[in-house]
Amino acid sequence: MSDLIEFQHVSFSYHQSEEDAEPIPVLHEVNLSIKKGEFVAVLGHNGSGKSTLAKHINAILQPTEGVVYVDHIDTRDDELVFDIRQHVGMVFQNPDNQIVATIVEEDVAFALENLGVPPKEIRRRVDDALKDVGMFAYREHAPHQLSGGQKQRVAIAGIIAMNPDCIVLDEPTAMLDPKGRREVLNTIERLNKEYQTTVILITHFMDEAVRADRVVVVDEGRVLMDDVPKAVFVQVERLKEIGLDVPQVTELAYELRKAGVAFAPDVLTVEEFTEEFKRIMEA
Amino acid sequence: MAIIKTEHLTHLYGTGTPFEKAAIRDVNLEIEEGELVGVIGHTGSGKSTLIQHLNGLLKPTSGHIYIDGTDIFESVQILQKTRFKVGLVFQYPEYQLFEETVEKDIAFGPKNLGFTEEQVKEAVSHAMECVGLSDAFRKKSPFELSGGQKRRVAIAGVIAMRPKVLILDEPTAGLDPKGRDTILNLISDYHRAEKNTVLLVSHSMEDVAKYCSKVLVMNQGHVFSYGTVAETFSRADEIEQIGLAVPQVTRLFSALAKEGYEAGEEVYTIVRAKEILLEKFLQKGGA
Amino acid sequence: MLSDITIGQFFPGKSIVHRLDPRAKILLVIAFIILLFVVRNPVSFVLIGIFLAVIYIVAKIPARAIWRGVKPILPLILFTSILNLFFVDGEPLVKWWIFKITAEGISVAVLMAVRIVCLIIGSLLLTYTTSPIALTDAIERLLKPLKVIRFPVHEMAMMMTIALRFIPTLLEETDKIMSAQKARGADLETGSIIRRAKALIPILIPLFVSAFRRAEDLALAMECRCYRGGEGRTRMKQLHFSHLDGISAVATGVVFVAAVLLDVFLPKII
Known part of the structure; x- marks a missing residue:
């Protein structure tokens, strides 16, 4: 599979205002490549x-x-x-x-209206996206009659109607209650599994990151870790140091x-813990 | 004597229309002074409606609310006094900040309550200390601060009113783990230092288990349960049945129990879990 | 509570009146307004009254909705009627000091009152049976020719849509901020006008801050969804004039012509 998204030595800084001579650095030398169909969680504290x-x-x-x-x-x-x-x-x-x-x-x-898609096709794609x-x-x-989780699903539908290769979700569940969070996470996961849509989920909930194929930990504008969830979450000490959580069982x-x-x-899960516990007790 | 007591508290929306709906119905509750109570329940379970009654923002359709033994709707004067006996911090409270400086914003509440200038000054200093804001913040504009800092200013604005009961509606919503721990720790410290009653509305069972002494579970406008953390999580199955989560360690111990490893008690914190498991390993090693 | 206020007062339904093309409805309302100012005899107004009643019945709009719409305008109607009553020249019927009431005055006062009431009831029909979004859409399309003179038709319509979208959100927000400040002891209900105006500051500032934050977020979200103005845009819902619109136009036309003809042959009020 080819890389869909590729960051090569990316640095970014911004000028707070005109008078400020010193730009504020945000990203340093970020190298990252994401393949089609991957489900990547990006973890990091605010800022x-x-x-x-x-x-x-x-x-x-x-x-x-x-x-x-x-995409090149x-x-x-x-x-x-x-x-x-x-x-x-x-x-x-x-x-x-x-x-x-x-x-x-x-x-x-x-x-779709912005992209000038013909009306009949818009209708079809809108209905499909809403069903998805x-x-x-x-x-x-x-919109104001819907719950937070429902609104967020409508926002997702508005994106997938464009048939994108990739969806980037920037803390989509931060303002939702547990039910809304579940709804949104299940929707994202389904899109990734059924349509091979590449998902980049930015979050600070570790229980969401655990469900990804890959976890990228960002701290102070650098990629600190980039691996499968298991390999990331075993580094309990290091994650706590930079202000992140790990699952309670971990x-x-x-x-x-x-x-x-x-x-x-x-x-990472109750089931895994139980298995391991049994293994030791029965050894 | 209970600091908060409700008797048959009911609040209906849209009375007299076909859409009549009870937000809360027949809520009878007694909360002792000095507790740190975690309030949990779904969106729409009535928890927000309940807390807005406790300081008189909402008027009950029927029933009574007693704060410190007084019916708060007995007269307008009593109602006004209640407003500062029961401090209410809303969700995303940073959206209510409006003054030019942190100091002035925190002083808004105390001034409204008619504190003297001296009292206001003292209340502001005390509140800033409670939320861990140094004097360097006094003259800053609240709009320049980070999200977590803004929230601390907003909470200080309510603490400055010197309430006997502090109610916080999801004070950690939208914060990252570090911001969340900071807020919860300062609430816990405040509770310990002031020996006040604190009600903490939360969606996180882990946080409630870690910080609270009692848990109030609301479901469909009713009190589902009210008791100690251990009592509450001893009903883990029922709580999961109404669609609420229990801490992951609690789930772990029910899974272990099914495999024949009984803990003999309700486990809801990592610290306790570790002790119990180590003991199990020791027993096995000794056997 | 603030959030109980409904915007546009749209009564959803499936009647013929609801299903008409919104553009047709706007044009018919304009024709109706012109008609009101042309006819001046009582029989025509009776005809117009019957016509309105029939449409309201077909559209299944409850009678109290009419009352709710007219009520806020009553003082204005009363005011213009009184002005007309006293200041129209003619043969005085009653005379007292500098005031005189003339037959012509009474006629003009009654005519104007009837006109305004008909005008409101007729225009309300448009907002009662057309969703705000359809209305915005129709206005955008009807004004399209103005693009030639560089009138920002699309932008105006977009602004209206976004305003309609965010009114409920901001009302809810106002409610929340008011509760939060009340919980901090803010007194919004008592005191002099100046005190009350000052008491609004803790509500207005957070509200503005929040509105700007929302605007910024929304602009970003729109950009991410490839918004680049009206150029090259298509619409999911197309508006089509159907035979229904034709029939309605003809039916309405007949009534209007009848009203005008009656006006030609019958004695006028003034």
Whole structure:
């Protein structure tokens, strides 16, 4: 499989205002490549640079140094910005602030209308997208009648209607209750499994990151770790140092090891922990 | 005597229309002074409606609310006094900041309550100390601060009113793990230092298990349960049945129990879990 | 509560009136307004009244909705009627000090009152049976020719859509901020006008801050969804004039012509 997204030595800094001579650095020398169909979680605390990283993927921001390629297109090419944004859709944190229209289906149609898609095809793709996120029954509702999780699913439908190769979600569950979080996560996971849509999920909930194929940990604008979830979460000490969580069972395994028990460190779920516990007790 | 007591508290929306709906119905509750109570429940379970009654922002359709033994709707004067006995921090409280400086914003509440200038000054200093904001923040504009800092300013604005009961509606929503721990630790410290009653609305069972002394579970406008953390999580199965989660360690111990490894008690913190498991390993090693 | 306010007062339904093309409805309302100012005899107004009643019945709009729409305008109607009553010249019927009431005055006062009431009831029909989004859409399309003179038709329509979208959100937000400040002891209900105006500051500032934040977020989200103005845009929902619109136009036309003809042959009020 070829790389869909590639960051080569990307650095980014921004000028706070005109008078400020010193630009504020946000990203340093980021190298990252993401393949088609991958489900990547990006972890990092607030201000770590993870949102800035995300905004580079669909050319909202352009690198100060280095290059970002999306499907081999250089994001600095202003002529191709809309091609890139069709390839890479983006969902944001606040569900209220990204819905444009007063009716659910009109909102899902928004991107396609902007792209000049013929009306009949818009209708078909809007209906498909709404069915994919399980919001078809709500197509004629007003956004303010929906719950947070439902609004976020409408926002996702608005993106997948464009048929993008990749969806970047910037803390899509931060403002949701547990039910809404579950709904959104299940939707994302289904899109990734059934349609091989590449998913880049920016989050600080470790229980969401555990479900990804790969976890990228960002701290102070650098990629600190980049591996499968098990390999990332065993580094309990290091994650805590940079202000991130690990699943409770992983922490418990870590504590047991510290107390001298030969417990496998890479347990992320209750089931894995139970198996390992049985193994030791029955040995 | 209970600091908070409700009797048959009911609140209906849209009375007299076909859409009449009870946000809360027949809530009878007694919360003792000095508890740190975790309030959990789904969105729409009535927990937000309940807490807005406790300081008189919402008027009950029927039933009574007693704070410190007084019915808060007995008279307008009592109601106004209640407003500062029960401090309420809303969700995303940083969106209510409006003054030019942190200091002035925190002083808004105390001034409204008619504190003297001296009292206001003292209250602001005390509140800033409670939320861990140094004097360097006094003259800063609240709009320049980071998300977590803004939230601390907003919480200080309520603490400055010197409430006997502090209610926080999801004070950690939208924060990262570090920001969340900071806020929860300062709430816990505040509770310990002031010996006040604190109600903490949360979606995180892990946080409730770690910080709270009692848990109030709301479901469909009713009190599902009210008791100690251990009592609450001893009903883990029922809690999961109404669609709420229990801490992962609690789930782990019910899974272990099914495999024949009983803990003999409710486990809901990592510290306790570690002790119990180490003991099991020791027993096995000794056997 | 603030959030109970409904915007546009749209009554969803499936009646013929609802299904008409919104552009047709706007044009018919304009024709109706012109008609109101042409006819001046009582019989025509009776005809117009019957016509309105029939449409309201067909559209299944409850009578109290009419009352709700007219009520806020009553003071204005009363005011213009009184002005007309006293200041129209003619043969005085009653005379007292500098005031005189003339037959012509009474006629003009009644005519104007009837006109305004008909005008409101007729225009309300448009907002009662057309969703705000359809209305915005129709206005955009009807004004399209103005693009030639560089009138920003698409931008205006987009602004209207976004305003409609965010009114409920901001109302809810206002409600929340008001509760939060009340919990901090803010007194919004008592005191002099100046005190009350000052009491609004803790509500207005957070509201503005939040509105700007939302605007920024929304602009970013729109950019991510390839928004680049009205150029080259298509629409999912196409508006088509159907035979239904034709029939309605003809039916309405007949009534209007009848009203005008009656006006030619019958004695006028003034």
